[in-house]
Amino acid sequence: MSANTASASAPVKKVSLLRILGPAHVWALGVGIVLVGEYTGWNFAADKGGTLAALIICWVIGLLYTSVAMIDSEVTSTVAAAGGQYAQAKHIVGPLMAFNVALYLVFAYTMLEVSNAILIADTIKAYAGEGFGDWHYRGVIATVIVVLAALNYRGVLMTLNVNFVITAVAYAAIIVLFFSVQPWSQGTILKLNEMVTPENALPYGWIGVIAAFHWGIWYYLGIEGTTQAAEEVRSPARSLPYGTMAGMITLLIGASITWYVCASLMPWQYLGFTYYPLLDAGKLTGSALLENMMFAATILAALASANGCINDAARAWFSLGRDRYLPTWFSAVHPTYRTPYRSILFLVPIALAFAFIANLGQAITFSILSGVLHYTFMSVNIMMFRNKWPLGSIRRGYTHPFHPLPAIVLLALCIVTYFAIFLGYGAQLTAMVVFYIVMSLWFHFYRYRYVKRGDQFTMPWPKPQGY
Template sequence: MSNHEESSGIGSKEFMEHRQLKKGVAGWMLLATLGVSYVISGDYAGWNFGIGTAGWGGMLIATIAMGLMYFTLVLVLAELSAAIPTAGGGYSFARRVMGPVGGFATGLAVLLEYVIAPAAIVIFIGNYVEALTGLNGPMVYAVFYIVFIGVHLVGAGEAMKTMMVITAFAVVAIIVTAIGLLPHFEAANLFDIAPNPEVIGSTTFLPEGWVGVWAALPFAMWLFLAVEGVPLAAEEAKDPAKDLPRGIIVAMVFLLVSAGVVLFLVPGVAGASAAGGYGAPLVDALRVAYGENSMLANFVNVVGLSGLIASFFSIVYGYSRLVFALSRAGYLPASLSLTTKTKVPLWGLIVPGIVGFIASLTGEGDMMIQIAVFGATISYALQAYSFILLRRKEPDLHRPYRAPGGVVTAWITIVLALIALTSCFVYDIRAAFWAMGLYAVGMAYFFVFKHKEVSKHSAAEEFSAIQQAENELD
């Protein structure tokens, strides 16, 4: 990037010529598929650690609580994204009503979630690849990062079509698993973990008591984590006002159903005590039912790998759009929002991918989940609070979709998100402190290098300049 381009100014026509996304490539069905693909890896690995932490009953309660949190969050985001359709998603909503500090604090929290979540997923991919080939470790992680970032560089339309196909395979594998496990389901298997005598209030239903439920919240979130990324595709949607609310709500309904399927059937066949430690719970449960070398288990292992790939692939898309939006607005280095001839953010894809790959080298998928959840819960509370402020400050803003329950719905999200945030300190204090450290470094960067620069303009001026430049280019 030349010095002349750097000095042309954020929002100028010359600046925006090199920062364009491809418009109109995603209808509501593709957006719903995107929402499912963000999350579907959670059905394949990671969630079951919550059973080992809280027992099946504890994980059930945690899942109901987090399912409610995500459902209310989705309703809030459906209204916000239809009213303010930009690639910044949560950052853009918060920036409008809480200024540059609130906007960056929200965007950074989402970025922490979206950069670290693929690291967790690629570790779980390694477990599935190991079950198939015996290979695992950094080389496997590197291959997946390189190949799927490469696919994204081809173009947004092509990437989304690829994602849709991969997600379809993942859904088929879940359906096949459900059909295969259902005849072998026994309710007694859900309660084969003995109550912990050292925990007050422990029972067969809650073997680790209510503290176990609290500690299991991050793993329950893993069944829904990242569905909130649908609004990041706003600038590539065909009709954002209609497609974004419909897409994100349809995705959430599907995810609630799929969460119920795996939560009941996997431990209901394999037993809760065993299921809580599985690296590939769907495959392992099928092997319990049909034998170690069963064709059904091998089929789900091969096809089910697509579920992990789908989430990995789509979250890479999500972080690149968020980095693009933050960079374009001046919060991150300008080079991160440069787009290629195919209108995809080159360095916005590569740089966070390198960070995620480095994080994956720990090999600790559960720790990566905790760090991602830390960022996610902060962002949920801030986005829901932005919704409340926007309702109060701009009651006349055109809202193509209005969230049922309004402010009450947003407060449910906030309360549950803050409870989930505290749970990060219960399961693994190391992960919580790592997350706090990374978040603190990000905020320090903002205050030292960017606060003065981005505070020169209001949110309205910032978005107006970007919109005007885009209109001129179009």
Template sequence: MSNPSKTVLNRSLTGLHLWGIAVGLVISGEYFGWSYGWAAAGTLGFLVTTVLIALMYTTFIFSFTELTTAIPHAGGPFAYSYRAFGPLGGFLAGLATLVEFVFAPPAIALAIGSYLNVQFPGLDPKLAAVGAYVVFMGLNIAGVTIAATFELFITLLAIIELLVFMGVVSPGFSWANFVANGWAGSETFSSASLSGIFAAMPFAIWFFLAIEGAAMAAEETRNPSRTVPIAYIAGILTLVVLAFGTMVMAGGVGDWSTLANVNDPLPQAMKIVVGADSGWLHMLVFIGLFGLIASFHGIIMGYSRQIFALARAGFLPPAFAVLNPTTKTPVKAILAGGVVGIAAIFSDELIQIGGQPLTANIVTMSAFGALVMYILSMAALFKLRQSEPGLARPFAAPFYPVFPAIALGTALLALVTMIYFNAVVFGLFCALFVLGAVFYHFTGSLRDSAESDSLLAGTSFDAANLEARTLAD
């Protein structure tokens, strides 16, 4: 019998917790990162890009939920691709997910530093970013229920703050401001506008990036077959409303081009309306940090579960699959992702490419990982529908095969266009996969000695049986 302190996660999360994780993972995307899309496409061009990406994410989540409820595994996309395509497919999806979830936190940590620097000009944003890693890795180590409850609390505060932002800037909003030179710096649509629409894709993806990370908490959720669909669907609808509301209101308060290359577009937009000395602005800086913290904290939870699941299945060193016997959290997995993230924060010379800011390139790298994972997940859904028609599916993708086909097609389109506009960053992304392939080639013994996992093997062990077993544990 295996050692339960090593492999069994604690099933203690409610549906409300999971909604908080799903929204919290993403909500920092409403606070920063997306405004770089204006630099590429203008406000109107980026609006078109965001509509396309919102369609991709909405159809993806409705389809992805089928996989999450049928295979409620801490590995999430890794487990779905493993089940559909075998060990190599699982490795590719797991590595793509790691790139997404390990590279997103340093971008968010730098934004936390930038927000704090607005209030405390003498504070080094990079040191503040490292401090954020130390604090929130510690909170994740303390226990999943504590971490998820904190995530829910700050996510609610972040949502309230975005609504407050929209209300405070609304007196200064003008549609004429929003549409001025809205097609990539021009008043009229042209071939350059079309190019900008595609070039802005990674920044529209940032609005929704990482919502799928809630799947990695399914193994720690009570009754996932019922709570996961509700949490995911409510989560994507919440985020779509907030994304469009935030972007449109910020773009209409003045000259949007002054916000296109900053890490803190919301405080800067509010400053245009209420002035630099307004109490509203200081409130936004302080409370607005909760949006960044919600995503930062949640993504640490997500990458740690992905590292844990890969190690448990023999794709990473087994030490990363050991849980703390008291808190039932993967401490070494949490720390490992933090080391990579902190290294990225101080790797300006490596990551500053093509004249773009450090944050923009980290966002792009994370988006590459996300898109590859989305493509593999949708391919796994189609494959499992054929190879395992009898698999218990508590939630079936609506309008199958239309919804997953739309998600797959738009993800492929986004990936191709991102490669075209970000060839050097994609080269670095591929280099990470080459390193991973070398590790995979020489570590077959780890997979041979890993304990069996019925959800990966594709036996008759279904979601209901997993839930009963985990509750009994």
């Protein structure tokens, strides 16, 4: 037998993603992406509605994301595939919805990654002074994006082990700051009774609370990213619900502590303006040690978030390539590191381009817009999932309680958030919706002809109810 014949008859080895992650990695991915929102971004809600509005939004948006976490935990533990909500949409709603959801995910995480790189450069520039020129600024942004992309290229286990450590350190810094300012003794360092008064708690009334929904999303944006690594989790039925819900509890506690400390140290006019609320809180304590700790923690939180965003965006893009929604070139898995390396590399110049032309507020807004579009889909998705495959018809890894209440709450809060975004960024909201409509038309009339329709559905489920 010739060498050519032997080689032709040899079976082709399929390289796939590795199942090596546990609940701690899921927690690190979710909290790591989100924690930077407690270091900056959430405080812009105070500018819209006052200090008390920022607290109200902390818990109301916390309810929105608790609904997201509960819904995600049920569907993703059942559809445990890379791409998370994209894989859910593909099996439950249909290909066009799946394509749009994947775009929502890629843009939400890429713009969040961009926001983090800008925040790191801004923070360093604020400390470096006038000697920190434009080239230094751009160099920091480029270094952050390229180095973290290289880390993701080398493997998901290494990436999330690093994320676990730096996320834990950044979260511990918030706890240390909280106890350092003696929260049990108002007036010693904290002055909540002076900063939150009947006159300034809600300076614009309840319409200010509605407007604050826009920035309130930043408290928790990205926790749903835990589902992007579903195909690399050892036990999705256990790890995804535990890791995601533990992440939400962690973030709710951290957000409440953050609000309490910052609102007690800064008037709402300044709190709603600064890019560094926790770093400024460290400065206002008068302790150089606390100030330096919060400076380092701000950098670490932004690094953890950018690191997780690269992981999630690449897996959504990889999933599109694997199903031929995009060229299959993007679906390549590295033979050694077992990562979607081409998708990781492809998104690097896109992130760099946005980071060099957008400011922090614009980047955050584009990320929030894509995120809210995605959450709207999730409320519809879980309704369809329960209707098509009722409890008992298929095996679920986890069943979330109180259905359909979480879906109804999620949809209602998303509608309010759209209105809040329209009040401040109506042009951007319109532009994003038009962009997604154009991409939908492109997919429907051009790209879908390349999809192998039978291959895209991989779950061994029975026919849905009513079909």
